[in-house]
Amino acid sequence: MKRDVVHIDHDLCNGCGECVPGCHEGALQLIDGKAVLISDLLCDGLGACIGHCPVGAITIEKREAEPYDEIKVMQLMVSKGKNTVIAHLQHLKDHNEIDFLKQGVQYLRDHAAELPFSFDDVVRAVHKPKVSVLAGENHGGGCPGSRTISFAKPAQAPAEDNGHAPSQLRQWPVQLHLVNPGASYFKEADVVIAADCVAFAMGNFHERFLKGKALAIACPKLDSGQEVYIDKLTTLIDNARINTLTVVIMQVPCCGGLQRMAQMALARASRKIPLKVAIISVEGDVLSEEWV
The missing domain is CATH 3.30.70.20 (Alpha-Beta Plaits)
Structure with a gap:
Protein backbone atom coordinates (compact mmCIF):
# COMPACT_ATOMS: atom_id res chain seq x y z
CA MET A 1 0.00 0.00 0.00
CA PRO A 67 5.72 -0.34 9.10
CA TYR A 68 7.57 2.47 10.81
CA ASP A 69 11.20 1.48 11.44
CA GLU A 70 13.07 3.82 13.81
CA ILE A 71 16.43 2.24 12.94
CA LYS A 72 16.01 3.02 9.24
CA VAL A 73 14.86 6.55 10.07
CA MET A 74 17.83 7.07 12.37
CA GLN A 75 20.25 5.91 9.67
CA LEU A 76 18.82 8.60 7.41
CA MET A 77 18.86 11.26 10.13
CA VAL A 78 22.53 10.59 10.98
CA SER A 79 23.46 11.31 7.38
CA LYS A 80 21.79 14.74 7.71
CA GLY A 81 23.86 15.80 10.71
CA LYS A 82 23.72 16.27 14.47
CA ASN A 83 21.09 19.02 14.53
CA THR A 84 18.66 16.91 12.52
CA VAL A 85 19.22 13.91 14.79
CA ILE A 86 18.57 16.01 17.89
CA ALA A 87 15.43 17.53 16.37
CA HIS A 88 14.13 14.09 15.40
CA LEU A 89 14.69 12.62 18.87
CA GLN A 90 13.19 15.70 20.52
CA HIS A 91 10.17 15.33 18.23
CA LEU A 92 9.69 11.75 19.39
CA LYS A 93 10.05 12.84 23.00
CA ASP A 94 7.55 15.69 22.63
CA HIS A 95 4.99 13.35 21.08
CA ASN A 96 5.48 10.72 23.80
CA GLU A 97 6.79 8.09 21.37
CA ILE A 98 9.03 6.71 24.11
CA ASP A 99 9.59 3.27 22.56
CA PHE A 100 10.83 4.81 19.31
CA LEU A 101 12.94 7.31 21.27
CA LYS A 102 14.65 4.47 23.13
CA GLN A 103 15.32 2.66 19.85
CA GLY A 104 16.84 5.77 18.31
CA VAL A 105 19.08 6.47 21.28
CA GLN A 106 20.16 2.82 21.41
CA TYR A 107 21.08 2.94 17.73
CA LEU A 108 23.27 5.98 18.37
CA ARG A 109 24.86 4.34 21.38
CA ASP A 110 25.64 1.18 19.41
CA HIS A 111 27.23 3.22 16.60
CA ALA A 112 28.79 5.97 18.72
CA ALA A 113 32.29 5.28 17.39
CA GLU A 114 31.12 5.74 13.80
CA LEU A 115 29.09 8.93 14.28
CA PRO A 116 30.38 12.18 12.75
CA PHE A 117 29.35 13.93 15.98
CA SER A 118 29.35 13.29 19.72
CA PHE A 119 26.75 10.85 21.03
CA ASP A 120 26.93 12.51 24.46
CA ASP A 121 26.18 15.94 22.94
CA VAL A 122 23.02 14.55 21.35
CA VAL A 123 21.79 12.93 24.56
CA ARG A 124 22.44 16.08 26.61
CA ALA A 125 20.55 18.23 24.09
CA VAL A 126 17.53 15.94 23.95
CA HIS A 127 17.24 15.67 27.72
CA LYS A 128 17.32 19.43 28.27
CA PRO A 129 13.71 20.52 28.93
CA LYS A 130 12.31 23.33 26.78
CA VAL A 131 15.67 24.14 25.20
CA SER A 132 15.96 24.78 21.47
CA VAL A 133 18.24 22.40 19.62
CA LEU A 134 18.50 24.68 16.62
CA ALA A 135 21.23 27.05 17.79
CA GLY A 136 18.82 29.84 18.63
CA GLU A 137 16.34 29.37 15.77
CA ASN A 138 12.83 29.39 17.15
CA HIS A 139 11.00 27.32 14.58
CA GLY A 140 9.68 24.37 16.56
CA GLY A 141 6.58 24.44 14.39
CA GLY A 142 3.33 22.57 14.48
CA CYS A 143 -0.04 23.28 15.97
CA PRO A 144 -0.10 22.64 19.75
CA GLY A 145 -3.63 21.34 19.36
CA SER A 146 -2.46 18.39 17.25
CA ARG A 147 0.50 17.38 19.42
CA THR A 148 0.36 13.64 20.05
CA ILE A 149 -0.27 12.90 23.72
CA SER A 150 -0.86 9.58 25.45
CA PHE A 151 -2.89 9.87 28.66
CA ALA A 152 -2.21 7.49 31.52
CA LYS A 153 -5.45 6.12 32.90
CA PRO A 154 -6.00 4.20 36.18
CA ALA A 155 -7.51 0.74 35.96
CA GLN A 156 -10.66 2.05 37.59
CA ALA A 157 -11.57 5.74 37.70
CA PRO A 158 -14.60 6.13 39.99
CA ALA A 159 -16.90 9.08 39.52
CA GLU A 160 -16.40 11.92 41.97
CA ASP A 161 -19.04 12.86 44.53
CA ASN A 162 -20.03 15.89 42.46
CA GLY A 163 -21.10 13.62 39.62
CA HIS A 164 -18.09 14.36 37.40
CA ALA A 165 -17.41 11.43 35.08
CA PRO A 166 -13.66 11.04 34.35
CA SER A 167 -12.61 11.13 30.72
CA GLN A 168 -11.55 7.80 29.23
CA LEU A 169 -9.59 9.42 26.39
CA ARG A 170 -6.07 7.97 26.29
CA GLN A 171 -4.43 9.87 23.44
CA TRP A 172 -4.30 13.01 21.29
CA PRO A 173 -5.02 13.95 18.51
CA VAL A 174 -8.28 12.19 17.71
CA GLN A 175 -9.44 13.62 14.35
CA LEU A 176 -8.82 10.95 11.71
CA HIS A 177 -6.95 13.30 9.37
CA LEU A 178 -4.56 14.16 12.19
CA VAL A 179 -4.03 10.80 13.89
CA ASN A 180 -0.94 8.86 12.94
CA PRO A 181 -1.63 5.14 12.40
CA GLY A 182 1.98 4.41 13.33
CA ALA A 183 1.63 5.91 16.82
CA SER A 184 2.47 3.49 19.60
CA TYR A 185 -0.95 3.74 21.29
CA PHE A 186 -2.58 2.12 18.25
CA LYS A 187 -0.37 -0.98 18.29
CA GLU A 188 -2.50 -4.09 18.93
CA ALA A 189 -5.21 -1.87 20.41
CA ASP A 190 -8.97 -2.03 20.31
CA VAL A 191 -9.92 1.01 18.23
CA VAL A 192 -13.11 3.08 18.11
CA ILE A 193 -13.95 5.16 15.03
CA ALA A 194 -16.76 7.49 16.04
CA ALA A 195 -18.78 10.02 14.08
CA ASP A 196 -18.17 13.56 15.31
CA CYS A 197 -21.67 13.98 16.77
CA VAL A 198 -21.77 10.77 18.81
CA ALA A 199 -20.04 12.00 21.96
CA PHE A 200 -22.30 15.07 22.10
CA ALA A 201 -25.50 13.04 21.74
CA MET A 202 -24.50 10.20 24.06
CA GLY A 203 -23.85 11.15 27.67
CA ASN A 204 -22.07 7.90 28.61
CA PHE A 205 -20.01 7.51 25.42
CA HIS A 206 -16.74 7.40 27.37
CA GLU A 207 -17.82 4.61 29.71
CA ARG A 208 -19.82 2.62 27.15
CA PHE A 209 -17.50 2.71 24.12
CA LEU A 210 -14.22 4.53 24.79
CA LYS A 211 -12.90 2.98 28.00
CA GLY A 212 -9.69 1.06 27.33
CA LYS A 213 -9.65 1.86 23.62
CA ALA A 214 -7.84 4.15 21.17
CA LEU A 215 -10.00 6.68 19.33
CA ALA A 216 -10.40 8.45 16.02
CA ILE A 217 -13.32 10.67 14.98
CA ALA A 218 -14.59 11.71 11.56
CA CYS A 219 -17.62 13.10 9.75
CA PRO A 220 -18.47 11.05 6.63
CA LYS A 221 -20.64 13.87 5.28
CA LEU A 222 -18.52 16.99 5.74
CA ASP A 223 -14.90 15.79 5.80
CA SER A 224 -12.86 15.95 2.60
CA GLY A 225 -10.12 13.54 1.55
CA GLN A 226 -11.97 10.44 2.71
CA GLU A 227 -9.77 8.17 0.61
CA VAL A 228 -7.06 9.08 3.15
CA TYR A 229 -9.37 7.77 5.87
CA ILE A 230 -9.63 4.40 4.15
CA ASP A 231 -5.86 4.24 3.73
CA LYS A 232 -5.32 5.06 7.41
CA LEU A 233 -7.81 2.46 8.56
CA THR A 234 -6.14 -0.11 6.31
CA THR A 235 -2.77 0.79 7.82
CA LEU A 236 -4.18 0.41 11.33
CA ILE A 237 -5.37 -3.07 10.47
CA ASP A 238 -2.25 -4.27 8.65
CA ASN A 239 0.65 -2.37 10.24
CA ALA A 240 -0.57 -1.41 13.71
CA ARG A 241 -2.24 -4.83 13.89
CA ILE A 242 -5.20 -3.53 15.86
CA ASN A 243 -7.31 -6.17 17.59
CA THR A 244 -10.82 -4.92 16.90
CA LEU A 245 -12.51 -1.99 15.18
CA THR A 246 -15.72 -0.47 16.51
CA VAL A 247 -17.61 2.04 14.39
CA VAL A 248 -20.02 4.24 16.36
CA ILE A 249 -22.37 6.32 14.23
CA MET A 250 -25.55 8.33 14.50
CA GLN A 251 -28.89 7.07 13.16
CA VAL A 252 -28.89 9.71 10.40
CA PRO A 253 -28.34 8.33 6.86
CA CYS A 254 -25.12 10.22 6.11
CA CYS A 255 -23.36 8.53 9.04
CA GLY A 256 -23.49 5.21 7.23
CA GLY A 257 -20.54 6.38 5.16
CA LEU A 258 -18.24 5.78 8.12
CA GLN A 259 -19.27 2.14 8.29
CA ARG A 260 -18.70 1.77 4.55
CA MET A 261 -15.20 3.25 4.85
CA ALA A 262 -14.37 0.76 7.59
CA GLN A 263 -15.67 -2.12 5.49
CA MET A 264 -13.66 -0.93 2.47
CA ALA A 265 -10.53 -0.79 4.61
CA LEU A 266 -11.18 -4.33 5.84
CA ALA A 267 -11.62 -5.50 2.26
CA ARG A 268 -8.27 -3.96 1.27
CA ALA A 269 -6.36 -5.15 4.32
CA SER A 270 -4.39 -8.38 4.33
CA ARG A 271 -5.53 -9.11 7.90
CA LYS A 272 -9.07 -9.82 9.01
CA ILE A 273 -10.28 -8.41 12.32
CA PRO A 274 -13.67 -8.22 14.04
CA LEU A 275 -15.79 -5.19 13.14
CA LYS A 276 -18.56 -3.92 15.41
CA VAL A 277 -21.09 -1.25 14.41
CA ALA A 278 -23.11 0.68 16.98
CA ILE A 279 -25.90 3.09 15.98
CA ILE A 280 -26.86 5.92 18.33
CA SER A 281 -30.15 7.84 18.26
CA VAL A 282 -30.21 11.62 18.25
CA GLU A 283 -31.45 11.35 21.85
CA GLY A 284 -28.33 9.41 22.78
CA ASP A 285 -29.77 5.90 23.03
CA VAL A 286 -27.99 2.84 21.63
CA LEU A 287 -30.34 1.61 18.90
CA SER A 288 -28.19 -1.34 17.88
CA GLU A 289 -24.74 -2.76 18.60
CA GLU A 290 -23.55 -5.83 16.76
CA TRP A 291 -20.56 -7.48 15.11
CA VAL A 292 -20.88 -7.43 11.33
Missing part, protein backbone atom coordinates in the same frame (compact mmCIF):
# COMPACT_ATOMS: atom_id res chain seq x y z
CA LYS A 2 1.27 3.47 -0.84
CA ARG A 3 0.98 6.64 1.22
CA ASP A 4 1.66 10.34 0.68
CA VAL A 5 4.71 11.93 2.34
CA VAL A 6 6.18 15.43 2.08
CA HIS A 7 9.31 15.82 -0.04
CA ILE A 8 11.54 18.91 0.27
CA ASP A 9 13.89 20.01 -2.50
CA HIS A 10 16.79 21.42 -0.47
CA ASP A 11 18.27 23.09 -3.54
CA LEU A 12 15.11 25.19 -3.92
CA CYS A 13 14.48 25.76 -0.20
CA ASN A 14 15.54 29.27 0.86
CA GLY A 15 15.06 28.68 4.59
CA CYS A 16 12.25 31.21 5.00
CA GLY A 17 10.38 28.99 7.49
CA GLU A 18 6.93 29.81 6.10
CA CYS A 19 6.09 26.10 5.82
CA VAL A 20 6.79 25.26 9.46
CA PRO A 21 3.62 26.66 11.09
CA GLY A 22 1.56 25.03 8.32
CA CYS A 23 2.62 21.54 9.43
CA HIS A 24 -0.10 20.56 11.87
CA GLU A 25 1.89 17.51 12.92
CA GLY A 26 5.01 19.49 13.90
CA ALA A 27 7.14 17.30 11.62
CA LEU A 28 8.85 20.22 9.83
CA GLN A 29 11.64 22.30 11.33
CA LEU A 30 14.28 24.70 10.10
CA ILE A 31 17.68 23.14 10.62
CA ASP A 32 20.96 24.57 9.38
CA GLY A 33 19.04 27.07 7.26
CA LYS A 34 16.80 24.57 5.47
CA ALA A 35 13.37 23.07 6.05
CA VAL A 36 13.70 19.44 7.13
CA LEU A 37 11.11 16.70 7.58
CA ILE A 38 12.41 15.48 10.93
CA SER A 39 10.03 12.53 11.18
CA ASP A 40 7.85 10.90 8.55
CA LEU A 41 6.19 9.02 11.41
CA LEU A 42 3.79 11.93 11.92
CA CYS A 43 3.65 13.28 8.37
CA ASP A 44 0.04 12.80 7.34
CA GLY A 45 0.69 13.72 3.70
CA LEU A 46 -2.09 16.32 3.60
CA GLY A 47 0.34 18.94 2.27
CA ALA A 48 -0.85 21.91 4.35
CA CYS A 49 2.73 23.15 4.24
CA ILE A 50 2.83 23.32 0.42
CA GLY A 51 0.72 26.44 0.12
CA HIS A 52 3.07 28.32 2.44
CA CYS A 53 6.22 27.67 0.38
CA PRO A 54 6.96 30.74 -1.80
CA VAL A 55 9.57 28.94 -3.94
CA GLY A 56 7.78 25.66 -4.63
CA ALA A 57 10.33 23.54 -2.77
CA ILE A 58 7.72 21.24 -1.19
CA THR A 59 5.84 18.52 -3.00
CA ILE A 60 3.97 15.38 -2.04
CA GLU A 61 5.42 12.08 -3.14
CA LYS A 62 3.62 8.75 -3.06
CA ARG A 63 5.67 5.82 -1.91
CA GLU A 64 5.16 2.33 -0.61
CA ALA A 65 4.09 2.34 3.02
CA GLU A 66 6.11 0.19 5.37
Whole structure:
Protein backbone atom coordinates (compact mmCIF):
# COMPACT_ATOMS: atom_id res chain seq x y z
CA MET A 1 0.00 0.00 0.00
CA LYS A 2 1.27 3.47 -0.84
CA ARG A 3 0.98 6.64 1.22
CA ASP A 4 1.66 10.34 0.68
CA VAL A 5 4.71 11.93 2.34
CA VAL A 6 6.18 15.43 2.08
CA HIS A 7 9.31 15.82 -0.04
CA ILE A 8 11.54 18.91 0.27
CA ASP A 9 13.89 20.01 -2.50
CA HIS A 10 16.79 21.42 -0.47
CA ASP A 11 18.27 23.09 -3.54
CA LEU A 12 15.11 25.19 -3.92
CA CYS A 13 14.48 25.76 -0.20
CA ASN A 14 15.54 29.27 0.86
CA GLY A 15 15.06 28.68 4.59
CA CYS A 16 12.25 31.21 5.00
CA GLY A 17 10.38 28.99 7.49
CA GLU A 18 6.93 29.81 6.10
CA CYS A 19 6.09 26.10 5.82
CA VAL A 20 6.79 25.26 9.46
CA PRO A 21 3.62 26.66 11.09
CA GLY A 22 1.56 25.03 8.32
CA CYS A 23 2.62 21.54 9.43
CA HIS A 24 -0.10 20.56 11.87
CA GLU A 25 1.89 17.51 12.92
CA GLY A 26 5.01 19.49 13.90
CA ALA A 27 7.14 17.30 11.62
CA LEU A 28 8.85 20.22 9.83
CA GLN A 29 11.64 22.30 11.33
CA LEU A 30 14.28 24.70 10.10
CA ILE A 31 17.68 23.14 10.62
CA ASP A 32 20.96 24.57 9.38
CA GLY A 33 19.04 27.07 7.26
CA LYS A 34 16.80 24.57 5.47
CA ALA A 35 13.37 23.07 6.05
CA VAL A 36 13.70 19.44 7.13
CA LEU A 37 11.11 16.70 7.58
CA ILE A 38 12.41 15.48 10.93
CA SER A 39 10.03 12.53 11.18
CA ASP A 40 7.85 10.90 8.55
CA LEU A 41 6.19 9.02 11.41
CA LEU A 42 3.79 11.93 11.92
CA CYS A 43 3.65 13.28 8.37
CA ASP A 44 0.04 12.80 7.34
CA GLY A 45 0.69 13.72 3.70
CA LEU A 46 -2.09 16.32 3.60
CA GLY A 47 0.34 18.94 2.27
CA ALA A 48 -0.85 21.91 4.35
CA CYS A 49 2.73 23.15 4.24
CA ILE A 50 2.83 23.32 0.42
CA GLY A 51 0.72 26.44 0.12
CA HIS A 52 3.07 28.32 2.44
CA CYS A 53 6.22 27.67 0.38
CA PRO A 54 6.96 30.74 -1.80
CA VAL A 55 9.57 28.94 -3.94
CA GLY A 56 7.78 25.66 -4.63
CA ALA A 57 10.33 23.54 -2.77
CA ILE A 58 7.72 21.24 -1.19
CA THR A 59 5.84 18.52 -3.00
CA ILE A 60 3.97 15.38 -2.04
CA GLU A 61 5.42 12.08 -3.14
CA LYS A 62 3.62 8.75 -3.06
CA ARG A 63 5.67 5.82 -1.91
CA GLU A 64 5.16 2.33 -0.61
CA ALA A 65 4.09 2.34 3.02
CA GLU A 66 6.11 0.19 5.37
CA PRO A 67 5.72 -0.34 9.10
CA TYR A 68 7.57 2.47 10.81
CA ASP A 69 11.20 1.48 11.44
CA GLU A 70 13.07 3.82 13.81
CA ILE A 71 16.43 2.24 12.94
CA LYS A 72 16.01 3.02 9.24
CA VAL A 73 14.86 6.55 10.07
CA MET A 74 17.83 7.07 12.37
CA GLN A 75 20.25 5.91 9.67
CA LEU A 76 18.82 8.60 7.41
CA MET A 77 18.86 11.26 10.13
CA VAL A 78 22.53 10.59 10.98
CA SER A 79 23.46 11.31 7.38
CA LYS A 80 21.79 14.74 7.71
CA GLY A 81 23.86 15.80 10.71
CA LYS A 82 23.72 16.27 14.47
CA ASN A 83 21.09 19.02 14.53
CA THR A 84 18.66 16.91 12.52
CA VAL A 85 19.22 13.91 14.79
CA ILE A 86 18.57 16.01 17.89
CA ALA A 87 15.43 17.53 16.37
CA HIS A 88 14.13 14.09 15.40
CA LEU A 89 14.69 12.62 18.87
CA GLN A 90 13.19 15.70 20.52
CA HIS A 91 10.17 15.33 18.23
CA LEU A 92 9.69 11.75 19.39
CA LYS A 93 10.05 12.84 23.00
CA ASP A 94 7.55 15.69 22.63
CA HIS A 95 4.99 13.35 21.08
CA ASN A 96 5.48 10.72 23.80
CA GLU A 97 6.79 8.09 21.37
CA ILE A 98 9.03 6.71 24.11
CA ASP A 99 9.59 3.27 22.56
CA PHE A 100 10.83 4.81 19.31
CA LEU A 101 12.94 7.31 21.27
CA LYS A 102 14.65 4.47 23.13
CA GLN A 103 15.32 2.66 19.85
CA GLY A 104 16.84 5.77 18.31
CA VAL A 105 19.08 6.47 21.28
CA GLN A 106 20.16 2.82 21.41
CA TYR A 107 21.08 2.94 17.73
CA LEU A 108 23.27 5.98 18.37
CA ARG A 109 24.86 4.34 21.38
CA ASP A 110 25.64 1.18 19.41
CA HIS A 111 27.23 3.22 16.60
CA ALA A 112 28.79 5.97 18.72
CA ALA A 113 32.29 5.28 17.39
CA GLU A 114 31.12 5.74 13.80
CA LEU A 115 29.09 8.93 14.28
CA PRO A 116 30.38 12.18 12.75
CA PHE A 117 29.35 13.93 15.98
CA SER A 118 29.35 13.29 19.72
CA PHE A 119 26.75 10.85 21.03
CA ASP A 120 26.93 12.51 24.46
CA ASP A 121 26.18 15.94 22.94
CA VAL A 122 23.02 14.55 21.35
CA VAL A 123 21.79 12.93 24.56
CA ARG A 124 22.44 16.08 26.61
CA ALA A 125 20.55 18.23 24.09
CA VAL A 126 17.53 15.94 23.95
CA HIS A 127 17.24 15.67 27.72
CA LYS A 128 17.32 19.43 28.27
CA PRO A 129 13.71 20.52 28.93
CA LYS A 130 12.31 23.33 26.78
CA VAL A 131 15.67 24.14 25.20
CA SER A 132 15.96 24.78 21.47
CA VAL A 133 18.24 22.40 19.62
CA LEU A 134 18.50 24.68 16.62
CA ALA A 135 21.23 27.05 17.79
CA GLY A 136 18.82 29.84 18.63
CA GLU A 137 16.34 29.37 15.77
CA ASN A 138 12.83 29.39 17.15
CA HIS A 139 11.00 27.32 14.58
CA GLY A 140 9.68 24.37 16.56
CA GLY A 141 6.58 24.44 14.39
CA GLY A 142 3.33 22.57 14.48
CA CYS A 143 -0.04 23.28 15.97
CA PRO A 144 -0.10 22.64 19.75
CA GLY A 145 -3.63 21.34 19.36
CA SER A 146 -2.46 18.39 17.25
CA ARG A 147 0.50 17.38 19.42
CA THR A 148 0.36 13.64 20.05
CA ILE A 149 -0.27 12.90 23.72
CA SER A 150 -0.86 9.58 25.45
CA PHE A 151 -2.89 9.87 28.66
CA ALA A 152 -2.21 7.49 31.52
CA LYS A 153 -5.45 6.12 32.90
CA PRO A 154 -6.00 4.20 36.18
CA ALA A 155 -7.51 0.74 35.96
CA GLN A 156 -10.66 2.05 37.59
CA ALA A 157 -11.57 5.74 37.70
CA PRO A 158 -14.60 6.13 39.99
CA ALA A 159 -16.90 9.08 39.52
CA GLU A 160 -16.40 11.92 41.97
CA ASP A 161 -19.04 12.86 44.53
CA ASN A 162 -20.03 15.89 42.46
CA GLY A 163 -21.10 13.62 39.62
CA HIS A 164 -18.09 14.36 37.40
CA ALA A 165 -17.41 11.43 35.08
CA PRO A 166 -13.66 11.04 34.35
CA SER A 167 -12.61 11.13 30.72
CA GLN A 168 -11.55 7.80 29.23
CA LEU A 169 -9.59 9.42 26.39
CA ARG A 170 -6.07 7.97 26.29
CA GLN A 171 -4.43 9.87 23.44
CA TRP A 172 -4.30 13.01 21.29
CA PRO A 173 -5.02 13.95 18.51
CA VAL A 174 -8.28 12.19 17.71
CA GLN A 175 -9.44 13.62 14.35
CA LEU A 176 -8.82 10.95 11.71
CA HIS A 177 -6.95 13.30 9.37
CA LEU A 178 -4.56 14.16 12.19
CA VAL A 179 -4.03 10.80 13.89
CA ASN A 180 -0.94 8.86 12.94
CA PRO A 181 -1.63 5.14 12.40
CA GLY A 182 1.98 4.41 13.33
CA ALA A 183 1.63 5.91 16.82
CA SER A 184 2.47 3.49 19.60
CA TYR A 185 -0.95 3.74 21.29
CA PHE A 186 -2.58 2.12 18.25
CA LYS A 187 -0.37 -0.98 18.29
CA GLU A 188 -2.50 -4.09 18.93
CA ALA A 189 -5.21 -1.87 20.41
CA ASP A 190 -8.97 -2.03 20.31
CA VAL A 191 -9.92 1.01 18.23
CA VAL A 192 -13.11 3.08 18.11
CA ILE A 193 -13.95 5.16 15.03
CA ALA A 194 -16.76 7.49 16.04
CA ALA A 195 -18.78 10.02 14.08
CA ASP A 196 -18.17 13.56 15.31
CA CYS A 197 -21.67 13.98 16.77
CA VAL A 198 -21.77 10.77 18.81
CA ALA A 199 -20.04 12.00 21.96
CA PHE A 200 -22.30 15.07 22.10
CA ALA A 201 -25.50 13.04 21.74
CA MET A 202 -24.50 10.20 24.06
CA GLY A 203 -23.85 11.15 27.67
CA ASN A 204 -22.07 7.90 28.61
CA PHE A 205 -20.01 7.51 25.42
CA HIS A 206 -16.74 7.40 27.37
CA GLU A 207 -17.82 4.61 29.71
CA ARG A 208 -19.82 2.62 27.15
CA PHE A 209 -17.50 2.71 24.12
CA LEU A 210 -14.22 4.53 24.79
CA LYS A 211 -12.90 2.98 28.00
CA GLY A 212 -9.69 1.06 27.33
CA LYS A 213 -9.65 1.86 23.62
CA ALA A 214 -7.84 4.15 21.17
CA LEU A 215 -10.00 6.68 19.33
CA ALA A 216 -10.40 8.45 16.02
CA ILE A 217 -13.32 10.67 14.98
CA ALA A 218 -14.59 11.71 11.56
CA CYS A 219 -17.62 13.10 9.75
CA PRO A 220 -18.47 11.05 6.63
CA LYS A 221 -20.64 13.87 5.28
CA LEU A 222 -18.52 16.99 5.74
CA ASP A 223 -14.90 15.79 5.80
CA SER A 224 -12.86 15.95 2.60
CA GLY A 225 -10.12 13.54 1.55
CA GLN A 226 -11.97 10.44 2.71
CA GLU A 227 -9.77 8.17 0.61
CA VAL A 228 -7.06 9.08 3.15
CA TYR A 229 -9.37 7.77 5.87
CA ILE A 230 -9.63 4.40 4.15
CA ASP A 231 -5.86 4.24 3.73
CA LYS A 232 -5.32 5.06 7.41
CA LEU A 233 -7.81 2.46 8.56
CA THR A 234 -6.14 -0.11 6.31
CA THR A 235 -2.77 0.79 7.82
CA LEU A 236 -4.18 0.41 11.33
CA ILE A 237 -5.37 -3.07 10.47
CA ASP A 238 -2.25 -4.27 8.65
CA ASN A 239 0.65 -2.37 10.24
CA ALA A 240 -0.57 -1.41 13.71
CA ARG A 241 -2.24 -4.83 13.89
CA ILE A 242 -5.20 -3.53 15.86
CA ASN A 243 -7.31 -6.17 17.59
CA THR A 244 -10.82 -4.92 16.90
CA LEU A 245 -12.51 -1.99 15.18
CA THR A 246 -15.72 -0.47 16.51
CA VAL A 247 -17.61 2.04 14.39
CA VAL A 248 -20.02 4.24 16.36
CA ILE A 249 -22.37 6.32 14.23
CA MET A 250 -25.55 8.33 14.50
CA GLN A 251 -28.89 7.07 13.16
CA VAL A 252 -28.89 9.71 10.40
CA PRO A 253 -28.34 8.33 6.86
CA CYS A 254 -25.12 10.22 6.11
CA CYS A 255 -23.36 8.53 9.04
CA GLY A 256 -23.49 5.21 7.23
CA GLY A 257 -20.54 6.38 5.16
CA LEU A 258 -18.24 5.78 8.12
CA GLN A 259 -19.27 2.14 8.29
CA ARG A 260 -18.70 1.77 4.55
CA MET A 261 -15.20 3.25 4.85
CA ALA A 262 -14.37 0.76 7.59
CA GLN A 263 -15.67 -2.12 5.49
CA MET A 264 -13.66 -0.93 2.47
CA ALA A 265 -10.53 -0.79 4.61
CA LEU A 266 -11.18 -4.33 5.84
CA ALA A 267 -11.62 -5.50 2.26
CA ARG A 268 -8.27 -3.96 1.27
CA ALA A 269 -6.36 -5.15 4.32
CA SER A 270 -4.39 -8.38 4.33
CA ARG A 271 -5.53 -9.11 7.90
CA LYS A 272 -9.07 -9.82 9.01
CA ILE A 273 -10.28 -8.41 12.32
CA PRO A 274 -13.67 -8.22 14.04
CA LEU A 275 -15.79 -5.19 13.14
CA LYS A 276 -18.56 -3.92 15.41
CA VAL A 277 -21.09 -1.25 14.41
CA ALA A 278 -23.11 0.68 16.98
CA ILE A 279 -25.90 3.09 15.98
CA ILE A 280 -26.86 5.92 18.33
CA SER A 281 -30.15 7.84 18.26
CA VAL A 282 -30.21 11.62 18.25
CA GLU A 283 -31.45 11.35 21.85
CA GLY A 284 -28.33 9.41 22.78
CA ASP A 285 -29.77 5.90 23.03
CA VAL A 286 -27.99 2.84 21.63
CA LEU A 287 -30.34 1.61 18.90
CA SER A 288 -28.19 -1.34 17.88
CA GLU A 289 -24.74 -2.76 18.60
CA GLU A 290 -23.55 -5.83 16.76
CA TRP A 291 -20.56 -7.48 15.11
CA VAL A 292 -20.88 -7.43 11.33
